[in-house]
Amino acid sequence: MDLGESIQELLHELQPFAVIGNNTGKTSLILTNYMVFLIIAIALTIVFFVVASRKLTLVPKGVGNIAEWGVEFVRNNIVLDVMGSEGMVYLPFIVTVFFAVLFNNFLGLIPGLKPGTGTLGTTFAWGIMVFVVYNWVGVKKHGLVPYLKSFLPSGTPWWLVWLIYPLEVISHFLRPFTLGVRLYANMYAGHIVLGIFGIFVVMSLAALGPVTAVVGTLSLVMQIIMYAFEVFVAFIQAYVFAILTTVYLNGALHTH
Amino acid sequence: MEAIIPYTSELLVSLVSFGVLFIALWKFALPPIMKMLDERAEKIKDSLEKAEETRVEAERLLDEYKEQLAEARQESNRVIEQGRKIAETMKDEIVAKANEERESMLARAREEIQGEKRTAMAELQAQVADLSVAVANRLIGTTLSANDHKSLIEKFVAEVGSLDAE
Numbered sequence: 001m002d003l004g005e006s007i008q009e010l011l012h013e014l015q016p017f018a019v020i021g022n023n024t025g026k027t028s029l030i031l032t033n034y035m036v037f038l039i040i041a042i043a044l045t046i047v048f049f050v051v052a053s054r055k056l057t058l059v060p061k062g063v064g065n066i067a068e069w070g071v072e073f074v075r076n077n078i079v080l081d082v083m084g085s086e087g088m089v090y091l092p093f094i095v096t097v098f099f100a101v102l103f104n105n106f107l108g109l110i111p112g113l114k115p116g117t118g119t120l121g122t123t124f125a126w127g128i129m130v131f132v133v134y135n136w137v138g139v140k141k142h143g144l145v146p147y148l149k150s151f152l153p154s155g156t157p158w159w160l161v162w163l164i165y166p167l168e169v170i171s172h173f174l175r176p177f178t179l180g181v182r183l184y185a186n187m188y189a190g191h192i193v194l195g196i197f198g199i200f201v202v203m204s205l206a207a208l209g210p211v212t213a214v215v216g217t218l219s220l221v222m223q224i225i226m227y228a229f230e231v232f233v234a235f236i237q238a239y240v241f242a243i244l245t246t247v248y249l250n251g252a253l254h255t256h
Numbered sequence: 257m258e259a260i261i262p263y264t265s266e267l268l269v270s271l272v273s274f275g276v277l278f279i280a281l282w283k284f285a286l287p288p289i290m291k292m293l294d295e296r297a298e299k300i301k302d303s304l305e306k307a308e309e310t311r312v313e314a315e316r317l318l319d320e321y322k323e324q325l326a327e328a329r330q331e332s333n334r335v336i337e338q339g340r341k342i343a344e345t346m347k348d349e350i351v352a353k354a355n356e357e358r359e360s361m362l363a364r365a366r367e368e369i370q371g372e373k374r375t376a377m378a379e380l381q382a383q384v385a386d387l388s389v390a391v392a393n394r395l396i397g398t399t400l401s402a403n404d405h406k407s408l409i410e411k412f413v414a415e416v417g418s419l420d421a422e
Contacts, residue, residue: 016263016266021265026261026262026263026264027263027264027265028263028265029265030263030265031265031269032263032265032266034266035265035266035269035270038269038270038273039269039273042273042274042276042277045277046276046277046280046281046285049280049281049284049285049286049289050280050284050285052285052289053284053285053286053287053288053289054288056288056289056292058292058295058296058299060296064292067285067289068289068292068293071286071289071290071293072293075293091286091290092278092281092282092286093278093282095281095286096274096277096278096281096282099277099281100273100274100277116270116273119262119263119266120260120261120262120266121262121263121265121266121267121269121270122266122270124262124267125262125266125267125268125270125271125274126270126271126274128267129271129274
């Protein structure tokens, strides 16, 4: 098998496929491989937090301490930082966003498994969900018409409204896409990079010689470095997704 | 482009999964965690406050003890000083009294000596007179008239008496 074929196969392997059901099209009733990993990651998240919340001690220790640390991180570094104490109402939602993304990203880092966030189906759905939630919060706070009016930045000259307002509306509607594509692309690209270095290592071993020994060793080193980097990306993307959700919520509450 | 379009079933499964996770965290996991975080924050705040209170109290006690110690030192100095003064006065008194006593003893002794001396003199004079008469009798072998005796004695006594005058 040459390099081109291997990469083709890698890309093909990263596509969703039906584990249960018959894949007859985008709207067919199937359970894809990514959904299996997603459900595993979500189940693990639930088990982790429910177990941790039953094992809390005043002097922090063990699994309870890790869960507390995570919640405290979201509370202090995301919710309180962006929204202040009024954001505490949304803490459960933002905690869920953060840990749903984080656990899925991390699960994909276990060799052989894939992240539930590695398919657009998941990331786009969650992007739309965030879009619906923050707009609903804005409408509830200000009323539909004042909220829609607030899309226009204050101080816009009247003769520019025809241009600015549609742009602002479009930028809002782009948010679920940017949220979804950013997370998906990061996970997808990370797996391609790891996969390609993996292919290099395997191909070098298959045709062992002086040159391939060097290439294979370097590829293995690169794969280890990239793996560490992907752990970092997995965390950063969860943080970015959660903080953008918070920023959008804050923007909906405090219209300009 | 076709590959980019998500599967409808993926959208649904991920939304439902998110919903389940949200309810699990919101209803079951987060309340105890938030409660614990608040409790701990409260506990730490209390502990810090209590520590501060204890520190202030300790400082107050230290000041109090220092003050008491200073007072005690002052008091002891005062007592020692007083003691010294009393001792000095007593010493002076004792010395003065001793001097006085010595003086009076000396004076009495002097007086007694004078008295004894006078008595001794008188006795001596009497004996000398008798002795003189006896000696004269023996030497002269004759008896002088009473008048001779008398004048002789008086003359002699006057001589002896002049010794006493010294």
